[in-house]
Structure formats: structure tokens, C-alpha cells
Amino acid sequence: MKIFNFKLTIFLITVIFGVIFAIPSLFQTNYGKKINLGLxxxxxLHMLLGVNTHEAVSSKIKSIATAVKYFSDDEELLIDGLTILEDSIFFSVxxxxxxxxxxxxxxxxxxxxxSKKDLDYTIKLTQEEVIKTKDYSVAQAVETIRNRLDQFGLSEPTVLRQGESDIVVQLPGIKTAEDEKAARDLISKPANLELMAVDEDRMExxxxMTSSQAAAYGNLILEDxxxxxxxxxVKEIPILDGSQIVDAQVGFSxxxxxxxxxxxxxxxxxxFGDFTAKSVGKRLAIVLDGKVYSAPNINERIGGGSGQISGGFTVVEAGNVAIALRSGALLASVTLLEKRSVGPSLGADSIQASMIALVSGTVLIFFFMLIYYRRAGFIANIALISNIFILLAVIALFGATLTLPxxxxxxxxxxxxxxxxxxxxExxxxxxxxxxxxxxAIEDGYSNALRAIIDANVTTLLVAIVLYAYGSGAIKGFAVTISIGVLTSxxxxxxxxxGIYQxxxxxxxxxxxNKKWFGVK
Structure with missing residues (x-):
């Protein structure tokens, strides 16, 4: 009697694969890939953030003003009255x-x-550019926050855009108030680094002086x-901003x-080198998120394109700021609109309830198949157990996050x-x-059932693809497990x-x- 056949061989290989790669998740071993649990x-921690997109427009205007100033200095082109007012740049050639x-x-x-009038220039962004800048600021915030959380070491953070200017952030595994505060600070920190010239003539x-008086001279008043x-x-137009930073690391003085x-x-x-060469004897303020961390004197031209920020950091604070600088400054600040904390005990209750439903449903199906279909039901139960192992293995290998849906x-x-x-x-x-x-009967049974099974499963698979493409995080999790489950079933x-029947x-x-094997006389 020939026991092994092509179909049975494929089935046994996939079962062995499923058992091997499902064990780390089922028994939480110290080796192998495991299924990541969702929030x-x-x-x-679940947070809804709002991006202040108008700040991105102001930031872009400021960067254009910086470019105008550098160009005029580099080309020795004389301009006067370079100022920014209500998202417009004014100057005269x-x-x-x-x-x-x-x-x-x-x-x-x-x-x-x-627009020009005689020698006077007025520069604004077009309406299309304003819309584009706001949209980009939200997309950039999503990417920046995700990069920061990845470098911070949080496992499987979820960062998704919602609507025009909101961002949903989900951080599984945040269990203490200290971890929550560190994550919130890292997410919301603009990390906007600017190198700004100190106005030595009016510093005293x-x-x-009021802020409006300082603005009349093209200056800003900043705190230490x-x-x-x-x-x-300091001069309102920065010499450099954080967009020119390629690396930031913690060091010690x-x-x-x-x-x-x-x-x-x-x-x-x-x-940086050109500015410091022209500004020997003056001070350069190192400004981070609108506050001056230091304002050292420029004793000579500083080449090499490097500098340092000191300001009474703790080691943890310095590490978080360095992460924020490396991952890029937020073009616009973010505001916390909503926050929900999910306790680990609630998550454990969800897992327990789901496992009860899973085990009880499986046991009831087992008994029904055995009673109604006899040994054919036993074979179906073998396929069902194998399906669960293969499904868990594929989820673990793909690194998918398992949620309650x-x-x-x-x-x-x-x-x-x-x-x-x-x-x-049947x-x-x-x-x-x-x-x-x-x-x-076996060959005709499979031949007759094949079309109905494929039609039903392909329809379900198409719906799951649509859910994944257009659904939110929880819906995506449901769509992923259904898609994998359809294929494994x-x-x-x-x-x-x-293959077993053959x-x-x-x-x-x-x-x-036939009664013993298929439950039919």
C-alpha cells in the first residue's frame, strides 16, 4: 500500500512548518519570532494628536528668508529691511x-x-503651495514620530494619519507613568534647532524692550x-536650522x-563656516524649540560643520533630544487631543475571553464532526488543528500585530x-x-466541492483585501488574519x-x- 502521495507530502511539510514556528508564540519561548500583541x-497608550499645520507655513517662510539672506551675503548683494510679517517676507534691494x-x-x-514695487520686494507662498505645505507637514509628522519611536526602542508602535491634520498613535507595552511621559515628550518635541546671531548692538x-519693539528691528527676544x-x-532670520543636521549623538563635556x-x-x-568667519568676536545663540541653550563667543572661523548643545541635560533628556534631532524636526508642533490608557490587566482579560471562545468553539466543532461524520470528521479535525498551527506560524513570521479583532x-x-x-x-x-x-465518491466529492469552496473563499479574500486597503488599524488586523486564514484553510x-484520503x-x-467512515448508510 502506497501511503505517501504528493498532496499528503505537501500537507505534512506545512504542518511541520506550522508547529515549529507557532511554538514560540504559544509557549513564549526565548527563541524564534513571536506574534506581537496589539494595544x-x-x-x-492610545493618543490622538493634532498637527498645527499653520506653523509649517510660517516655518517655510522663515527658511525662504534665510535663503534670501545667505544669497545676498554670498553674492555681496546689498539688501535692507529683511523682515517677516504675517507669513510674508519684505525687503529692499x-x-x-x-x-x-x-x-x-x-x-x-x-x-x-x-510682487515688486520699485526696489521693494514682497514674497508670499501661493495658495497651492500653502495647501501642499500643510499636507506635507502632516505626512512628515507621521514619518518623524514613527522614526523617533523606532529609535526609542518601543516595539510595534502604530502611527497613522487620520483625516486632514490628525494622527493616531498607539504604543503597546507602555505600562508605567514614567514610560508614558517619556514617550509623550519624545513624540511632541518639535526638536527645532536654529543657530541665530545675537544682536550685539542692542543686546543691553x-x-x-517689548517683543513688538524687538520685531521692529527684525529681532526676537528669547529666554535662557x-x-x-x-x-x-537675536536676529529673527536664523543662520541655520535643523534641516541641515545629518547626525546627533550624546557626549560629555x-x-x-x-x-x-x-x-x-x-x-x-x-x-556655518562663512558666517563664523565674518562674525569673529560676536556671539552665536544655539536655540532649541525657542529657547537659548548656549550663546558662545565666536573666536575664529569654525569649519568641519559640527557643533554642540549644552544646557544642563540629564543623560536621558540628552538621549531623547539627540533622537529627535536625528529623526528630524517636526515642521509643525503637535497637540494632544485625546489620550486613553489601556491597562495590562484589561488586555489579559481580553486574551482570556478570546481563548475561551476559541477553545470552546473548537471543542464543539470537534464533537459535532466526530458524531456526524465519524472518521471523516476525525480527518477534518486533523485539518482544523493543522490550520490553526499554520495560521499562527504565518502571523508570527510576517511580524503582524495581533489585536482583538x-x-x-x-x-x-x-x-x-x-x-x-x-x-x-456532504x-x-x-x-x-x-x-x-x-x-x-472521494474523487467526485472533491471535484464537485472545489468550485463552491473556491468561490466562497475568493469572495471572502477580496473583501478582506478591501478592508485592509481602506480600514483603520483594528480593521486591518481583522483583514490580515482572515486573509491568512482563508489561504491556510x-x-x-x-x-x-x-492527501489523507488517498x-x-x-x-x-x-x-x-460507509457508516463508520462517512456516517452514511
Missing amino acids: DLQGG LDKDEMPKMDKMLQEISGLDV QVYN TNDPNRKYL QSNQPIINFTLNSAGARI GMAGIILTIGMAIDSNVIIN RIREVLRSGASAAK MLTAIIGTH AILPKITKDKD
């Missing part, structure tokens, strides 16, 4: 013959609405990060205090898997009732059980007892 199963140079430079920047007047009573008067060493790209290094998808998959076996067994029983042999029901067909034929 609703292991507890954690002192030499009419130099205006073509400025016009050419501005034409290279897309999305500008430039800073304590007697360690002493709010200490103020600096000579007094063993944590500092942040940053490195600029080639363009930033050139601008995903658990519901697994339970539903069990019903779908046994449904395929019910269709096959088709076999129909042929047996007509008086055909067991061999013919077809494998075990169509190929697996057929292997034991001589035994079925010899017994000539």
Missing part, C-alpha cells in the same frame, strides 16, 4: 542693477508669489533654557556633563475551515448514496484531507463500511 491585548540676480534666485524656488536693551529671567536678543554633538551636511557646513478573525477562520470540510463530506456522501464506490481542506483509500475500500 488592546497587552495594554498601552539697494542697487537696481542687482535686481536681476535676486529675481533669478527667487525663480528657482517653486511656489512663490513675488533687551530687558527694557536654565534661567527664564535671562534673555537674549570636560566637567562630565551630558551634551549633544551635532554634525551638519555640506551645505550647512559651508554656511484579529483574534475574532482567527475564530471566524476556524468556522470557515470546517465549512470547507463539511461541503466536501458531496462525498451524496455520491455514496447513489451506490458508487468509496474511491469514486484552503490548503488544509482541499490538499491536506484529500493514503488510506485501500483501508476504506477494504472495510466497505
Whole structure:
């Protein structure tokens, strides 16, 4: 008797694969890939953030003003009154013959609405560029927050855009108030680094000056990060911003205090070197998120494109700031709109309830199949158990995150898997009732059931694909488990059980007892 056949061999290989790769998740071993549990199963933090998109427009205007200033300095083009007011840039070119140079430079920047009157320039962003900038700021915030959380070491964070300007952040595994605060600080930190020139001529007047008076001179009044009573008067147009940073690492000063060493790209290094060469004897303020961390004197030209930030950091604070700088500054700040904490005990209750549903449903199906279909039901139960192992193995290998809707998808998959076996067994029983042999009944049964099974499963698979494409995080989890379950159930029901029947067909034929094998006289 030939026991092994092609279909049975494929089935056994997939079962062995399923058992091996499902064990780490089932028994939580120290080796192998495991299924990641979602927020609703292991507890954690859920936040809804709003992106202040208008700040991105202001930031872009400021960067354009910085480019105008650097261009005029580099080309020795004399301009006067460079100021920013209500998302518009104003300045005057002192030499009419130099205006073509400025016009050419501005034409290279897309999305500008430039108006001129005599020697005066007014620059705004076009309405299309404003919409584009706001949209990009939200997309950039999603990517930046995700990068920060990945570098922070949180496992499987979920960061998704919702609507025009909102972001959903889910952080499984956040269990303490300290972890929650660290994650929130890291997410919301703009990490907007600016190198700004100190206005040495008016610095002594800073304590007697209002913000509007400072703005009249094109300046800003900023506080010291360690002493709010200490103020600096800096030029409104920064020399450099965080977009030129390529790396940031934690270091220690000579007094063993944590500092942040940053490195600029080639363009930033050139601008930094040129500015420090022209500003020997003056001070350069290092500003992070609107506060001055230090304002060292420039003693000589600083080449190499590197610098450092010191300001009384703890080691943890310095590490988080370095992560934020490496992953990029947020183009616009984010506001916490909603926060929900899911305790680990609630997640454990969800898992327990899901497991009760899974086990009880499986046991009831087992008994029904054994009583109604006899040994054919036993074969179907083997396929069902194999299907569960293979499903868990594939979820673990793909690194998918299992949520409560995903658990519901697994339970539903069990019903779908046994449904395929019910269709096959009923088709076999129909042929047996007509008086055909067991061999013919098995082959005709699978042939007749195949179309119905494929139609039903392909329809379900298409719906799952649509749910995954257009659904939110929880719906995606359900769609993933259903999709994998559909494919594994077809494998075990169509190929697996057929291979088993082909292997034991001589035994079925010899017994000539359809009641014992298929539950039919």
C-alpha cells in the first residue's frame, strides 16, 4: 500500500512548518519570532494628536528668508529691511542693477508669489503651495514620530494619519507613568534647532524692550533654557536650522556633563563656516524649540560643520533630544487631543475571553464532526488543528500585530475551515448514496466541492483585501488574519484531507463500511 502521495507530502511539510514556528508564540519561548500583541491585548497608550499645520507655513517662510539672506551675503548683494510679517517676507534691494540676480534666485524656488514695487520686494507662498505645505507637514509628522519611536526602542508602535491634520498613535507595552511621559515628550518635541546671531548692538536693551519693539528691528527676544529671567536678543532670520543636521549623538563635556554633538551636511557646513568667519568676536545663540541653550563667543572661523548643545541635560533628556534631532524636526508642533490608557490587566482579560471562545468553539466543532461524520470528521479535525498551527506560524513570521479583532478573525477562520470540510463530506456522501464506490465518491466529492469552496473563499479574500486597503488599524488586523486564514484553510481542506484520503483509500475500500467512515448508510 502506497501511503505517501504528493498532496499528503505537501500537507505534512506545512504542518511541520506550522508547529515549529507557532511554538514560540504559544509557549513564549526565548527563541524564534513571536506574534506581537496589539494595544488592546497587552495594554498601552492610545493618543490622538493634532498637527498645527499653520506653523509649517510660517516655518517655510522663515527658511525662504534665510535663503534670501545667505544669497545676498554670498553674492555681496546689498539688501535692507529683511523682515517677516504675517507669513510674508519684505525687503529692499539697494542697487537696481542687482535686481536681476535676486529675481533669478527667487525663480528657482517653486511656489512663490513675488510682487515688486520699485526696489521693494514682497514674497508670499501661493495658495497651492500653502495647501501642499500643510499636507506635507502632516505626512512628515507621521514619518518623524514613527522614526523617533523606532529609535526609542518601543516595539510595534502604530502611527497613522487620520483625516486632514490628525494622527493616531498607539504604543503597546507602555505600562508605567514614567514610560508614558517619556514617550509623550519624545513624540511632541518639535526638536527645532536654529543657530541665530545675537544682536550685539542692542543686546543691553533687551530687558527694557517689548517683543513688538524687538520685531521692529527684525529681532526676537528669547529666554535662557536654565534661567527664564535671562534673555537674549537675536536676529529673527536664523543662520541655520535643523534641516541641515545629518547626525546627533550624546557626549560629555570636560566637567562630565551630558551634551549633544551635532554634525551638519555640506551645505550647512559651508554656511556655518562663512558666517563664523565674518562674525569673529560676536556671539552665536544655539536655540532649541525657542529657547537659548548656549550663546558662545565666536573666536575664529569654525569649519568641519559640527557643533554642540549644552544646557544642563540629564543623560536621558540628552538621549531623547539627540533622537529627535536625528529623526528630524517636526515642521509643525503637535497637540494632544485625546489620550486613553489601556491597562495590562484589561488586555489579559481580553486574551482570556478570546481563548475561551476559541477553545470552546473548537471543542464543539470537534464533537459535532466526530458524531456526524465519524472518521471523516476525525480527518477534518486533523485539518482544523493543522490550520490553526499554520495560521499562527504565518502571523508570527510576517511580524503582524495581533489585536482583538484579529483574534475574532482567527475564530471566524476556524468556522470557515470546517465549512470547507463539511461541503466536501456532504458531496462525498451524496455520491455514496447513489451506490458508487468509496474511491469514486472521494474523487467526485472533491471535484464537485472545489468550485463552491473556491468561490466562497475568493469572495471572502477580496473583501478582506478591501478592508485592509481602506480600514483603520483594528480593521486591518481583522483583514490580515482572515486573509491568512482563508489561504491556510484552503490548503488544509482541499490538499491536506484529500492527501489523507488517498493514503488510506485501500483501508476504506477494504472495510466497505460507509457508516463508520462517512456516517452514511
